[in-house]
Amino acid sequence: MTFLNVALITGVLAFNIPLIIHLLNRSKFKTVKWGAMHLLAPVVRTNRKRIRLEQLLLLLVRAMIPVMLALAMAGPVLTGCQDLAGGSRSSLVVVLDNSYSMSAGGANASFNQARDTAMNIIRDLRDGSDVSVILMAGRSGAMLDEPSTRTSLLTDEIKRLTAAYGRADAPSSLQIGGSHVARMKQPKRDMVVISDFQRVSWGGEAAPLGPGVVDWKKSKDFSGSLTFVHVGKEITDNVAIVDVSLSRSVVGVGQKVMLRVHVKNFGQRQYPSLRVYLDVDGQRRGVSELSLGPGEDGQAIFSHEFDTPGSHLIHISADADSTLKEDNDYLAAIHVVDRIPVLLVDGDPAPANDPLAGETGFLSVALQPYRSNSPQLSDFLSARTVPAAQFNAEAIGDARAIVLANVTRLSEEHVRLLEGYVQAGGGLVIFPGSKVDRDWYNDAVYRKGAGLLPLRLGDLRGDLKDATRHTTIIAQQFTHPSLTLFNDRRNGNLGSASIWQWFRLEADASLPATASKATIAARFDSGDAFLVEKPFGDGSVLLCATACDGDWSSLPVRQVYVPLMQQIGAYAAMRVEPPRNVQVGQPLVAHLPLSLLGQRATTTDPSGKRHNITLEDRGTYAFAEFRSTQQLGLYVLDVGTDSRTHFVVSSPREESDLRQLSSDELQSLAEATGADIVHSLDEYRELDRTRRHGRPVWHYFFWAMLGLFFTEMFLQQRFSGKR
Secondary structure, rough: EEEEOHHHHHHHHHHHHHHHHHHHOOOOOOOOHHHHHHHOHHHHHHHHHHHHHHHHHHHHHHHHHHHHHHHHOOOOOOOOOHHHOOOOEEEEEEEOOOOOOOOOOOHHHHHHHHHHHHHHHHHHOOOEEEEEEEEEEOEEEEEOOOOOOOHHHHHHHOOOOOOOHHHHHHHHHOOOOOHHHHOOOOOOEEEEEOOOOHHOOOOOOOOOOHHHHHHHHHOOOEEEEEEEEEEOOOOOEEEEEEEEEEEEOEOOOOEEEEEEEEEEOEEEEEEEEEEEEEEEEEEEEEEEEEEEEOEEEEEEEEEOOOOEEEEEEEEEEEEEOOOHHHEEEEEEEEEEEEOOOEEEEEEEOOOOOOOHOOHHHHHHHHHHHHHHOOOOOEEEEEEEEEEHOOOHHHHOOOOOEEEOOOOOOOOOHHHHHHHHHHHOOOEEEEEEEOOOOOHHHHHHHHOOOOOOOEEEEEEEEEEOOHHHOOOOOOOOOOOOOOOHOOOOOOOOHHHHHEOOEEEEEOOOOOHHHHHHHOOEEEEOOOEEEEEEEEEOOOOOEEEEEOOOEEEEEEEHHHHOOOHHHHHHHHHHHOOOOOOOEEEEEEEEEEOOHHHHHHOOEEOOOOOOOOOOOOOOOOOOOEEEEOOOOOOOEEEEEEEEEOEEEEEEOOOOHHHOOEOOOHHHHHHHHHHOEEEEEOOHHHHHHHHHHHHHHHOOHHHHHHHHHHHHHHHHHHHHHHHHHHH
């Protein structure tokens, strides 16, 4: 314990006043001899002792009254003397919510208040204090790798910050903040969390207290504090474009693409005629109108055909509220292809007079159906067929995908050629058949999970003659990109075809279950896998359990066969094409022609700033990468004068639900984390002043003084009555 007003502590000397008064007023006795006095001597001795004790008790009570008054006026606090002055150095971690919900409200946005509060808290620190700032959204983490004493540098960085960096990651941010607190130098260590405490980030099942903070709170090496600064007011009305989905995973020139726009009303306001617009490359291409009630979801559907290949930009916008403008717009970059060359390696070639009798006859027609039937339309898949005996490096040429159709076996040189091709980013599709050497595939291509084959070729299942042993493909809700087209039954029903014979695809029983990298995209109703994918280097391998011709199934005579083969072929060819639409913090990657190596490459970010990047030689393509993607919006990669690629960096739209934790929920969160709650900078400063000066206990001394005063009165009356 210490005292804020040390000079007043001298007031305790006032205890001498009752003592002096007592001494001055002591009765002076005169001895008078009286003959019968000896008879009262025992009574006198007894009363004298009692009266002396009573007087001493009253003296003690009277002396303590000025002592308690002096102690109360001296301002006693429960803390050490080191922080008494209130200006000692300290360690501070500021966890700042920069998620895009903080920008709701326009000029009065919560983030403006949060940013100002953070800067003022840091400016209030004494010179030499060390500070770390943790951002809660985007690629959450510290603004600087280590705590810094350069507070002016941190405040300048905070001043330049904007919100709209995705969803706040509360558990991770608190964990990082706790780890920074543990590394700091000063004995007084504080962590301040400044947020709107939105329900989607702080509520639900997400544990708000990370392991790093748990360790910090349990540490006995130092004392620390956790403060929640709640900023902003809850805004409930908001409409958001949640996402946009395309009907095709690969978009070709001249193909009609359906764009399904998901719109949600997070508030209680009625929107009887909400307009949604489609712009493509800056030109208005469509308008849709829908009605949204409170809390309702809606869809706007557009169709569009791209007439030129290359990189295109679509912009979806809604005439909605102005509460949170960021989620009224949705950008997406789309790569439109003109021609995708695919090489078909035929293990059972057809005779010259019957091209459909070969293993790849139906497949070739399915991949390019317009080639012979519609001169006005063009195929974006261009299939070229070679017999297995003529397969070599020269035959591959510029093929983006290779299909092995009922190929019996290949030489070791050809296996190494395929491995190098896929490793460098190519796509490989394998269809078995009656001619395949199962043991060779398992030994040379599967190689206990280390080779190209995703799974082993097991026993041959089904029967070509016994219909009771046939199976079908389960028409489920597909998640694999090559099959999502068939979630809409209007594009074909995979379950309509009968599968008469197939290989059972299985992992090596001697390997642990976690060793397999294969993903099962679809199954038969027998439980066996129909289509399996495995990543291999920069490329990918797809393995089908049945043949691609009509020998083992009725697929080639079903309407679903053409879109199925086109989806598989296009996915295999474009599988390694890096995404053009990424989340905040993810890198932008482009695979470009080798002919562009050596040319000047720049990336322009949403603020208009240009960044020079270097193209790397990856053997089959030029590799470009840009990692500074903390801003939302459009990024443009330019190489030379002829190559332009669009990228869009976005964030999940969960934070469009602007509801915050209730007062009771926030209080429960604070109790669980041992935090104090404040709602303004002034409240925080008062709380921090209390922490620095300790907890005042003067009122206890004041009430003790009053208690002693009434005790003295009571004792005086009681003792006088007895006498």
